[in-house]
Amino acid sequence: MCLLEADDHLVQRHLFRREQENYRFIFQTLQFLLRFTLFIHQSSTMVLEATMICIDNSEWMRNGDYAPTRFQAQADAVNLICGAKTQSNPENTVGVLTMAGKGVRVLVTPTTDLGKILACMHGLEIGGEMNLAAGIQVAQLALKHRQNKKQQQRIIVFAGGPVRYDKKVLEMIGKKLKKNSVALDVVNFGEEDEAKTEKLEALVAAVNNNDSSHIVHVPAGSNALSDVLLSTPIFTGDGEGGSGFAAAAAAAAAGGVSGFDFGVDPNLDPELALALRVSMEEERARQEAAAKKAADDSSKQGKEGESTSQDATMSENVGASASESENKKDDLMDDENALLQQALAMSMDDPAATVTTRDTDMSEAAADDQDLALALQYSMQEDAKDQSDMSKLLADQSFVSSILTNLPGVDPNDPSVKDLLASMQNQPEKKEDDDKAPKEDDK
Amino acid sequence: MASSTTSTAITRNQVDLLDFIDWTGVECLNQNTTHPFQNAIKQGYREDEGLSLESDADEQLLIYIPFTQMIKLHSIVIKGPQEEGPQTVKLYTNREHMGFSNVTDFPPSDTITLSPDNLQGKPVVLKYVKFQNVRSLTIFIEDNQSGSDITKVQKIVLQGTTVETTDMKGLKKIEDH
Numbered sequence: 001m002c003l004l005e006a007d008d009h010l011v012q013r014h015l016f017r018r019e020q021e022n023y024r025f026i027f028q029t030l031q032f033l034l035r036f037t038l039f040i041h042q043s044s045t046m047v048l049e050a051t052m053i054c055i056d057n058s059e060w061m062r063n064g065d066y067a068p069t070r071f072q073a074q075a076d077a078v079n080l081i082c083g084a085k086t087q088s089n090p091e092n093t094v095g096v097l098t099m100a101g102k103g104v105r106v107l108v109t110p111t112t113d114l115g116k117i118l119a120c121m122h123g124l125e126i127g128g129e130m131n132l133a134a135g136i137q138v139a140q141l142a143l144k145h146r147q148n149k150k151q152q153q154r155i156i157v158f159a160g161g162p163v164r165y166d167k168k169v170l171e172m173i174g175k176k177l178k179k180n181s182v183a184l185d186v187v188n189f190g191e192e193d194e195a196k197t198e199k200l201e202a203l204v205a206a207v208n209n210n211d212s213s214h215i216v217h218v219p220a221g222s223n224a225l226s227d228v229l230l231s232t233p234i235f236t237g238d239g240e241g242g243s244g245f246a247a248a249a250a251a252a253a254a255g256g257v258s259g260f261d262f263g264v265d266p267n268l269d270p271e272l273a274l275a276l277r278v279s280m281e282e283e284r285a286r287q288e289a290a291a292k293k294a295a296d297d298s299s300k301q302g303k304e305g306e307s308t309s310q311d312a313t314m315s316e317n318v319g320a321s322a323s324e325s326e327n328k329k330d331d332l333m334d335d336e337n338a339l340l341q342q343a344l345a346m347s348m349d350d351p352a353a354t355v356t357t358r359d360t361d362m363s364e365a366a367a368d369d370q371d372l373a374l375a376l377q378y379s380m381q382e383d384a385k386d387q388s389d390m391s392k393l394l395a396d397q398s399f400v401s402s403i404l405t406n407l408p409g410v411d412p413n414d415p416s417v418k419d420l421l422a423s424m425q426n427q428p429e430k431k432e433d434d435d436k437a438p439k440e441d442d443k
Numbered sequence: 444m445a446s447s448t449t450s451t452a453i454t455r456n457q458v459d460l461l462d463f464i465d466w467t468g469v470e471c472l473n474q475n476t477t478h479p480f481q482n483a484i485k486q487g488y489r490e491d492e493g494l495s496l497e498s499d500a501d502e503q504l505l506i507y508i509p510f511t512q513m514i515k516l517h518s519i520v521i522k523g524p525q526e527e528g529p530q531t532v533k534l535y536t537n538r539e540h541m542g543f544s545n546v547t548d549f550p551p552s553d554t555i556t557l558s559p560d561n562l563q564g565k566p567v568v569l570k571y572v573k574f575q576n577v578r579s580l581t582i583f584i585e586d587n588q589s590g591s592d593i594t595k596v597q598k599i600v601l602q603g604t605t606v607e608t609t610d611m612k613g614l615k616k617i618e619d620h
Contacts, residue, residue, distance in 0.1 A: 149540045179499070
């Protein structure tokens with residue numbers, strides 16, 4: 001036993017290396033896919049822009065008809081916009097001002113620093129009434145004194161409270177903005193009022209030059225304000241393109257998760273994203289395999305695993321994890337732990353898949369290396385948390401193909417895309433076949 | 444490269460400064476995007492009578508033209524239709540990125556009022572002393588002949604000479620022998 005324990009470390013390394021080789025192929029194909037989709041999206045909008053966001057912090061923002069409050073929904077939307085703008089072009093600047101309260105107040109002048117913008121959104125007080133005209137004029141002034149004169153000027157207004165100004169006045173303001181080539185986006189939410197809608201429409205029509213200005217009406221409802229905005233031209237820009245940020249966030253929103261899959265995945269760390277995504281897929285595929293195996297192997301547990309050194313160690317480790325997972329299975333109700341199982345089963349299955357010459361003796365030995373197994377579990381668990389939904393969706397081929405068909409520039413009939421899809425399908429199937437093979441060997 | 448326009452006191456070796464315009468920096472505020480400034484300034488476009496620069500929201504236009512080197516501006520030709528052609532034109536030198544709000548902040552280097560003759564193509568001679576070292580020119584068209592909402596400009600020609608400056612592109616690296 002001492003000899004076997006000494007070799008543990010080497011075997012572990014060996015196992016991991018095998019796994020890695022296996023994953024590398026999957027990584028590469030998925031990476032290609034991901035990068036391809038991101039490239040399509042990112043290449044279309046890189047407009048250099050300075051944006052001023054006018055926030056409504058009037059009394060009307062206390063209302064809860066947008067979850068949790070209008071003000072909070074607005075703040076989320078603002079954060080999202082700031083992120084999108086700064087990501088679509090690193091030189092973009094964004095500034096924020098409030099329109100209500102004691103008076104129009106500029107919280108932060110146009111800056112590229114996203115942290116500063118997000119920080120200034122804290123501790124804002126609600127009160128007073130929104131002063132639309134003054135807000136727009138101050139925004140225009142702030143943009144006029146921007147540092148980089150090459151930036152296009154844009155104002156985004158969140159109009160939640162009622163609008164007291166005349167249509168005429170607003171049209172004059174709109175004309176002035178157009179004259180100074182400032183684009184204007186208006187988010188009409190909160191108070192619903194025909195006169196307000198009409199006034200805002202007139203304002204945007206007066207400013208609009210070549211479709212650069214937009215107005216979006218967001219009625220109260222179950223959809224979050226930010227989610228509704230994601231699909232509007234405010235995020236997607238003037239053309240058909242959209243920033244990678246918006247595309248990823250939209251896909252995530254469609255999948256029922258607001259925000260990114262695993263944090264700021266594809267944009268900051270594509271490889272990590274892929275690693276996580278792949279591990280999720282594998283785990284889900286393993287879930288069934290693990291379930292079947294656990295049922296079969298319960299009878300085999302405790303049998304001797306006599307074999308030569310390497311095989312023994314391997315099966316020991318494998319046995320340890322399998323038995324651990326099996327034991328756990330009875331207790332488990334949570335998704336998280338189920339995924340955990342899959343991860344364990346995955347480490348168990350991989351040697352079986354890759355090693356053809358080895359006697360993949362999957363007969364379970366006594367659980368010797370409990371600590372090691374636990375360590376494995378924990379490392380898998382980090383990745384497995386919170387991602388059960390996404391794993392199921394991603395592994396669902398129909399969903400993936402529907403996403404692909406919706407992407408501009410990706411033709412699902414393209415042979416290379418078909419190959420990728422096929423390979424993704426084959427991988428889980430192949431693994432399951434290999435699982436069955438060793439089981440038969442045991443018998 | 445003698446100046447090509449007609450008659451009167453077009454003095455010795457004034458050239459068309461078209462070649463010295465820095466096209467990457469030219470801006471025009473309040474232009475109608477379907478009738479942009481290129482129609483009035485660019486070679487070929489400006490000769491075409493059908494293509495003109497038009498204003499958008501109101502009748503004023505602000506055109507900013509930087510040059511690749513220092514120039515002296517002698518005269519200017521602005522052609523336009525009799526009715527909607529410009530009337531009062533103010534010229535500012537070496538002011539970057541002006542907006543409509545600060546045209547009144549400082550006095551123009553020159554103010555010209557275009558007569559119908561000028562709109563036919565007769566050059567307007569400027570106060571030469573004011574245009575000795577011009578890096579950039581801002582043309583502010585304040586109103587038009589008939590007071591209509593849209594101002595149309597068919598052609599703008601700037602005539603002058605260059606100040607003797609080093610053309611950096613002409614500098615060549617000395618080869619080591």
